[in-house]
Amino acid sequence: MSLTRLNIDSFRNILSAKLTLSEGLNLIYGENGSGKTSVLEAIFFLGMGRSFRSHLSQRVINNEQDNLTLFAQLNTQERTTKVGLRRARNGDIDVKINGDNVKRLSTLAETLPIQVITPESFSLLFEGPKSRRQFIDWGAFHSDPHFHQAWAKTRRILKQRNQLLRNQSSYSNILFWDKELVRYAEVVTEIRNQYVDSLNGLLKGIITEFLPQVDLKVSFTRGWDSKTEYLQHLQNQYPRDLASGFTSGGPHKADLRLRVGNLPAQDALSRGQLKLLVCALRIAQGKLLKQQLNKNSIYLVDDLPSELDAKHRQLLLKQLTETGAQIFVTAIDPAAIVDSLSLPPERMFHVQQGKITVIE
Numbered sequence: 001m002s003l004t005r006l007n008i009d010s011f012r013n014i015l016s017a018k019l020t021l022s023e024g025l026n027l028i029y030g031e032n033g034s035g036k037t038s039v040l041e042a043i044f045f046l047g048m049g050r051s052f053r054s055h056l057s058q059r060v061i062n063n064e065q066d067n068l069t070l071f072a073q074l075n076t077q078e079r080t081t082k083v084g085l086r087r088a089r090n091g092d093i094d095v096k097i098n099g100d101n102v103k104r105l106s107t108l109a110e111t112l113p114i115q116v117i118t119p120e121s122f123s124l125l126f127e128g129p130k131s132r133r134q135f136i137d138w139g140a141f142h143s144d145p146h147f148h149q150a151w152a153k154t155r156r157i158l159k160q161r162n163q164l165l166r167n168q169s170s171y172s173n174i175l176f177w178d179k180e181l182v183r184y185a186e187v188v189t190e191i192r193n194q195y196v197d198s199l200n201g202l203l204k205g206i207i208t209e210f211l212p213q214v215d216l217k218v219s220f221t222r223g224w225d226s227k228t229e230y231l232q233h234l235q236n237q238y239p240r241d242l243a244s245g246f247t248s249g250g251p252h253k254a255d256l257r258l259r260v261g262n263l264p265a266q267d268a269l270s271r272g273q274l275k276l277l278v279c280a281l282r283i284a285q286g287k288l289l290k291q292q293l294n295k296n297s298i299y300l301v302d303d304l305p306s307e308l309d310a311k312h313r314q315l316l317l318k319q320l321t322e323t324g325a326q327i328f329v330t331a332i333d334p335a336a337i338v339d340s341l342s343l344p345p346e347r348m349f350h351v352q353q354g355k356i357t358v359i360e
Contacts, residue, residue: 028356
């Protein structure tokens with residue numbers, strides 16, 4: 001699966017671009033602020049309906065325009081799919097797949113599985129459990145069709161329960177919601193747990209290549225005491241939850257723990273090693289998706305050379321290309337990428353002040 005065409009209109013400083021893409025490695029280079037990262041961001045926006053750089057989607061619309069438009073042609077072995085998205089400054093969004101209107105953004109995510117590796121990817125290790133839950137849930141969403149609905153219902157029930165807690169409701173009024181919460185939380189937790197178990201097998205091999213001297217242990221924590229049934233936990237924690245107005249334990253507190261010896265990985269590894277660890281996690285996810293569904297991810301790698309020496313750049317690019325997936329890599333200096341490859345990139349683009357030129 002790969003993008004063969006990409007049209008970008010009024011996205012940040014890119015007023016208009018029509019790109020023909022390679023199924024393999026696409027190198028995008030230019031100075032800082034030229035717009036090269038915006039190409040990756042546009043692909044992500046087309047696959048997720050949002051940016052990986054800002055929570056305010058209006059900010060990605062060119063300052064002189066009222067809306068942005070993105071279009072891509074996606075080829076698989078079986079068919080060609082056309083995906084289009086228009087986002088207005090007032091927040092309205094229109095999405096079409098093969099001409100049909102799409103109401104749920106999750107349909108985009110299912111159509112375009114995207115892996116992002118950016119300098120901000122360290123948030124997976126440093127910003128608390130939320131980023132790591134999102135990492136797990138990306139894989140759970142793609143690997144099990146029941147996950148999305150079960151997690152959506154879990155979140156809705158948690159919202160209702162928290163409102164009852166803030167209203168100082170008696171536990172007899174909350175018990176009905178707790179039973180419903182347990183029903184869906186157990187589905188979510190089982191799918192997450194199975195996914196992390198499957199991921200671990202692939203991750204070990206990649207870690208051995210990237211960080212051969214590091215004894216990394218990866219484990220899933222479900223978000224409440226592992227020795228207590230969830231309904232019992234909710235009952236036990238009711239007085240505390242009532243005082244705080246918030247459900248203190250559950251699948252919304254789940255986490256992915258990464259430890260080296262007795263230390264969290266972020267305390268035990270250098271920044272270069274941490275970047276390799278994040279890359280290994282993303283590559284393992286992509287490989288598992290291919291293994292489970294015979295579907296490739298699309299890799300977006302921003303500023304790949306930063307904090308990696310020549311040896312590790314070469315190793316990372318080797319691992320990425322061996323996935324057989326489509327890859328988009330940005331760099332300031334193209335030589336930092338080209339010199340790390342056994343074969344030249346299949347396509348190169350130079351970006352300058354929002355204008356994109358194909359380098360033959």
